[in-house]
Amino acid sequence: MTEKLKLIDGVEAINWNRIQDEKDVEVWNRLVNNFWLPEKVPLSNDVQSWATLTPEEQQLTMRVFTGLTLLDTMQATVGAVSLIPDALTPHEEAVYTNIAFMESVHAKSYSSIFSTLASTKEIDEAFRWSTENPNLQKKAQIITDYYRGDDPLKRKVASTLLESFLFYSGFYLPMYWSSRAKLTNTADLIRLIIRDEAVHGYYIGYKYQRGLETVPEERRQELKDYTYELLFELYENEVQYTHDLYDGVGLAEDVKKFLHYNANKALMNLGYEAMFPSTLTDVNPAILSALSPNADENHDFFSGSGSSYVIGKAVNTEDDDWDF
Amino acid sequence: MTLGMADQAGLGPASASAGERQPATDASLIYFSSASGYTRRFVEKLGIPAAQLPLHTSQPTLLARRPYVLLLPTYGGTAAQPGAAARGAVPKQVIKFLNTEHNRSLIRGVIGAGNTNFGDSYCLAADIIAVKCQVPVLYRFELMGTSEDVAKVNEGLEKFWTHQSQKPA
Numbered sequence: 001m002t003e004k005l006k007l008i009d010g011v012e013a014i015n016w017n018r019i020q021d022e023k024d025v026e027v028w029n030r031l032v033n034n035f036w037l038p039e040k041v042p043l044s045n046d047v048q049s050w051a052t053l054t055p056e057e058q059q060l061t062m063r064v065f066t067g068l069t070l071l072d073t074m075q076a077t078v079g080a081v082s083l084i085p086d087a088l089t090p091h092e093e094a095v096y097t098n099i100a101f102m103e104s105v106h107a108k109s110y111s112s113i114f115s116t117l118a119s120t121k122e123i124d125e126a127f128r129w130s131t132e133n134p135n136l137q138k139k140a141q142i143i144t145d146y147y148r149g150d151d152p153l154k155r156k157v158a159s160t161l162l163e164s165f166l167f168y169s170g171f172y173l174p175m176y177w178s179s180r181a182k183l184t185n186t187a188d189l190i191r192l193i194i195r196d197e198a199v200h201g202y203y204i205g206y207k208y209q210r211g212l213e214t215v216p217e218e219r220r221q222e223l224k225d226y227t228y229e230l231l232f233e234l235y236e237n238e239v240q241y242t243h244d245l246y247d248g249v250g251l252a253e254d255v256k257k258f259l260h261y262n263a264n265k266a267l268m269n270l271g272y273e274a275m276f277p278s279t280l281t282d283v284n285p286a287i288l289s290a291l292s293p294n295a296d297e298n299h300d301f302f303s304g305s306g307s308s309y310v311i312g313k314a315v316n317t318e319d320d321d322w323d324f
Numbered sequence: 325m326t327l328g329m330a331d332q333a334g335l336g337p338a339s340a341s342a343g344e345r346q347p348a349t350d351a352s353l354i355y356f357s358s359a360s361g362y363t364r365r366f367v368e369k370l371g372i373p374a375a376q377l378p379l380h381t382s383q384p385t386l387l388a389r390r391p392y393v394l395l396l397p398t399y400g401g402t403a404a405q406p407g408a409a410a411r412g413a414v415p416k417q418v419i420k421f422l423n424t425e426h427n428r429s430l431i432r433g434v435i436g437a438g439n440t441n442f443g444d445s446y447c448l449a450a451d452i453i454a455v456k457c458q459v460p461v462l463y464r465f466e467l468m469g470t471s472e473d474v475a476k477v478n479e480g481l482e483k484f485w486t487h488q489s490q491k492p493a
Contacts, residue, residue, distance in 0.1 A: 023359055030399065191443050198441030202399075206360045265439070268362070268467035278472045292440040294447060294464070301433065301460040302480030 006085050014090040021210070024091035027203045031098045034196060038109035041189040043116040049182045050117045056248055061173060061183075062118060062126035063245060067136050068170040069110040071162060072193075074140055075200075076103035078147050079159050083204065086152035092207060099200050106193045113186055135241035139166055142234060153215070156208040157227050157270060161234060164201035164266035165259070167194075169242050172255045172287065179286035187290065194291070205269030212271070227270060231263060257283050346387040346424070351375035352485065354388060355395035356418050362468040363397045363437050369474045372481070377417050385421045388430045391488065393462065393481065394418070397437040398449040413448040422453070432488060433462040435477065440466060 019025055053061065080100035087093040114123045130136055143166070146158035171194055178187035212220055238259055246252040261281040264274035288295045353374040357363035367374045374395075375386055398413050422428050434457075436450025447464045454461045463480060465473040 021359075026358075026399075194441045195443060198439050202360070202439075209360075264470065265467060271365075271468075274470040278470065288440065292443050292446040294444070294451070295440045300464055301462040301484075302476055303463065 008085045008087075008093065012090065014094060016091065019091065020089045021091065023203070023206055024089055024095055027199060028091065028095050028098065030199055031095070031102065031196075034192075034199065035102070036192050037105065038112040038189060041185055041192075043113055043185050043189065046117065046183045046185045049184070052182065058118070058122075059126075060245060060249060061177075062114070062122060063129050063133075064170045064173045065110045065113060066126045066130035067133075067241075067245075068167060069107050070130055070136060070140055071167055071170075072103045072107035072110070074144060074147075075159070075162060076100050076107055078144055079103070079162060080200075082147040082155055083152075083159060083207075086155070088207065088210065095203065099203075102196055102200075106196065109189055109193070113189070117186075133241075133244070135237055135244060138237050139234060139241070142230075142237070146230075153208060153211050153223055154226060156204050156211065157223070157230060160201050160205045160208060160269050161227075161231060161266050163197045163204065164269050165231070165263050166234060166238070167197055168258055168262040169238050169245070169255055172251075172258045175287050175290040176251065176254075179284075179290040191291070201266065201269045205271065209271045224272065227267070227272060228275070231267065231275070235259070235263060254284050254287070257281060258287060346384050348387040348389050349375035350389050352390060352392050353395060353481070354386065354392045354421075356415055356421075357397065358399070358415070363395065366437060366465070366469040366474070367395065369469065369471075370478055372478070377421050379417065381416050381420050385417070385424065386427075387424065388427050391430050391432045393433045393435060393484070394431055394453065395435040395437065396449055396453070398442065398445060398447050399438075413445060414452055415449065418449070418453070422457070428457060431457050431459055433459050433484065435462050436464045437469070438464065438466060 016025070050058065077100075080096045080103060084093050084096050087096065114126070118126075143158050143162050146154055149155065171190060174183060174187045174190040177183040212223065215223075239256060242255045242259065243252050246255050257280065260276035261283050264276050264281060267273065267275055285296065351373050353367070353370070353372060354377065355363055355367050355374055356377040357365075357367070359379065364376065367376075377386060378384070396415065396418050422431070431453075434450045434454050436447030438445075438447040438450075440446050442448075447461070450461050450464065453459075462484065463473075463477055465477070469477075
């Protein structure tokens with residue numbers, strides 16, 4: 001390995017009182033306010049629930065979480081860091097360091113779940129599986145190849161697809177358990193990760209679009225084609241990964257809908273139109289409501305029966321929200 | 325395209341409240357979109373006249389001249405703990421617009437944009453406004469919306485305004 005480590009060309013003292021892009025400040029504040037640690041989530045309350053899962057379900061859960069651990073580890077130590085040299089503003093660089101650290105928190109939080117629920121032998125076994133599973137290794141390889149590549153915009157595409165698409169074959173399972181009132185504290189922790197990944201995907205996708213504005217039309221078209229190609233390549237691998245993991249419990253088809261739904265959102269984070277039609281993204285409502293209690297479309301006026309709609313839904317508001 | 329900020333024509337002086345000259349708008353859809361522009365892109369896909377609220381609170385806000393539906397995004401809450409209510413969900417630019425009593429009196433419904441990844445906070449800003457102004461949340465969609473979302477909102481708004489025009493004043 002004679003590869004030269006690419007670092008930022010020059011560093012100047014960062015001045016947070018001179019802002020070029022307000023999104024940097026907005027996202028920094030959002031990330032800081034969202035900060036959390038796994039120790040704050042009472043995972044031990046899930047011990048009894050864990051015991052109600054079959055050995056096969058337990059093994060599946062462990063494997064899903066080691067898969068997620070790998071993605072978070074990559075994003076922490078390679079992905080977010082690889083974006084720093086191409087940052088457009090010093091504040092963007094700072095945001096990536098925040099993202100990198102938070103990904104390390106995510107990666108560590110799976111170990112908190114493991115140590116709460118499983119034996120050392122089971123944990124080691126799951127990590128061994130993660131290093132040997134071909135589809136998991138393949139997705140890691142595809143993404144890291146782009147991180148090492150020399151195209152800054154393609155790196156952002158790969159990073160956004162990781163944040164907004166590749167995690168979801170794994171995130172499905174804790175949402176599924178939660179919808180069955182199982183491992184609900186673990187699900188609370190995963191929801192915090194899911195929220196963070198949304199901010200990361202949004203921000204990196206936003207910076208990608210800012211970058212696109214500076215390149216000629218031909219290059220924009222090339223990047224768009226590349227994005228859809230990369231998504232297809234990752235998608236095919238995700239489908240295999242999903243079957244490999246979930247066929248045993250009969251959930252693969254349901255997981256695939258969740259993949260389509262999130263692939264669309266990943267594309268939108270990059271400024272592109274959704275690709276999968278609604279017939280393929282009709283995620284199980286129980287999963288959607290485990291993700292967000294407001295996601296049930298039936299309480300919207302346009303979609304619902306109308307008669308069932310109640311205006312006076314109580315929402316806790318803060319003075320910050322409202323200041324007439 | 326006839327959209328986006330197009331409606332800032334018709335900048336009638338309207339009522340100059342608080343000494344600030346507020347550009348007036350006849351649009352029946354008024355929206356806020358941040359610098360990332362996802363909500364603006366959804367509105368562009370609707371293809372109906374719409375007025376965009378100013379990006380910065382230092383600019384004078386709009387003054388509505390007719391009943392309208394407000395469309396706004398929620399960029400996730402900032403609740404530190406799961407289940408806790410998020411703070412600061414309604415963008416300041418929207419608060420400024422609704423602080424004008426006349427604007428509040430003409431709001432008829434809210435449409436929310438967001439991301440279900442934000443859990444409890446998904447489209448929270450729309451919920452907050454709906455409760456405060458006693459109007460329904462008409463629809464929710466994610467990010468810049470799919471083609472299905474565009475079709476549903478266009479159809480829904482048309483029916484909604486037809487229904488509204490039949491209501492006794």
